[in-house]
Amino acid sequence: TQLLEQSPQFLSIQEGENLTVYCNSSSVFSSLQWYRQEPGEGPVLLVTVVTGGEVKKLKRLTFQFGDARKDSSLHITAAQPGDTGLYLCAGGYGNKLVFGAGTILRVKS
Amino acid sequence: DAGVIQSPRHEVTEMGQEVTLRCKPISGHNSLFWYRQTMMRGLELLIYFNNNVPIDDSGMPEDRFSAKMPNASFSTLKIQPSEPRDSAVYFCASSLEVGYEQYFGPGTRLTVT
Numbered sequence: 001t002q003l004l005e006q007s008p009q010f011l012s013i014q015e016g017e018n019l020t021v022y023c024n025s026s027s028v029f030s031s032l033q034w035y036r037q038e039p040g041e042g043p044v045l046l047v048t049v050v051t052g053g054e055v056k057k058l059k060r061l062t063f064q065f066g067d068a069r070k071d072s073s074l075h076i077t078a079a080q081p082g083d084t085g086l087y088l089c090a091g092g093y094g095n096k097l098v099f100g101a102g103t104i105l106r107v108k109s
Numbered sequence: 110d111a112g113v114i115q116s117p118r119h120e121v122t123e124m125g126q127e128v129t130l131r132c133k134p135i136s137g138h139n140s141l142f143w144y145r146q147t148m149m150r151g152l153e154l155l156i157y158f159n160n161n162v163p164i165d166d167s168g169m170p171e172d173r174f175s176a177k178m179p180n181a182s183f184s185t186l187k188i189q190p191s192e193p194r195d196s197a198v199y200f201c202a203s204s205l206e207v208g209y210e211q212y213f214g215p216g217t218r219l220t221v222t
Contacts, residue, residue: 033210042113042200042213043152088152095140095207096165099152 003027004091004100012106016078021103023089024071031092032065032072036085037102043088079107111135113214115201121220127189130217133182134203142211143176143186144200152200158184159207191221 004025013019023032031050035043047056049065049072056063060083062075076083084107090097114133122128134141142157156166158178166176173192178184188195198218202211 030208035213040215042202042216045210045212048210092208095159096154096157097142097211098154101151 004089004098006087006089006100006103008103009101010104010106012108013079015080015107015109017107018075018077019079019105020073020075021087021105022071022073023100025091026070027091027093028069029091029093029098030069032069033090033092033097034063034072034074035088035090037088038085043086076105079105081107081109083107113201113203113212115199115214115217117217118215119218119220121222122191123222124192125190126221127187128191128195128219128221130186130199130201130219132184132186132201132214134184134201135212136182138203138205138212139181140204140207140209140211141178141184142202142204143184144202144213145197146200146216147197155186157207164207188219191219193221195219196221 007022033048034046037043047063052067052069054065060077064073086102088102089100116131140159143155146152155168156176161178176186198216200213200216202213204211
């Protein structure tokens with residue numbers, strides 16, 4: 001079984017703070033995706049990383065794939081209330097995606 | 110462009126009843142996935158299709174669950190008979206091909222009483 005562990009499970013911060021969430025596994029993945037899910041909606045893809053050590057930036061969000069392709073991090077700079085949501089990482093395994101349990105982020109204004 | 114469309118958005122039914130969830134993937138996408146999301150187990154893959162053919166149904170929990178994809182623009186997930194433990198949000202997702210990025214629908218919240 002391919003498992004992805006996300007930490008922390010829950011994060012509550014003030015607007016303007018920086019944060020990092022982590023996605024770790026003992027398995028190697030061909031790719032790793034990050035999604036954000038808001039209440040009552042489906043997950044929305046933020047980014048896909050495929051190369052070990054790869055770093056991608058999406059405005060205030062920075063995504064990194066570990067050198068060994070077993071872990072990833074998502075860093076948000078100057079968080080805003082609109083960043084509130086459930087952040088899910090998903091590892092590509094064959095033709096399927098394996099999802100972590102997610103990090104619930106709450107940004108207070 | 111229209112995204113993945115799911116219906117109904119909410120379904121409340123009594124134990125023992127048949128439930129059918131529907132999905133219309135993004136036009137041109139060849140792969141379709143059914144997921145179930147609960148607080149306890151997170152997001153789990155139930156089954157996926159490629160070119161309308163079921164490829165992997167190892168995530169389907171029991172024989173009570175079945176899925177079909179009669180054509181490239183429509184899929185159903187059926188639960189018969191339904192049980193309270195089936196209560197969850199069911200998502201459909203599609204992608205251009207297997208291994209490509211997946212796009213999720215808004216989900217169907219199923220409550221079985």
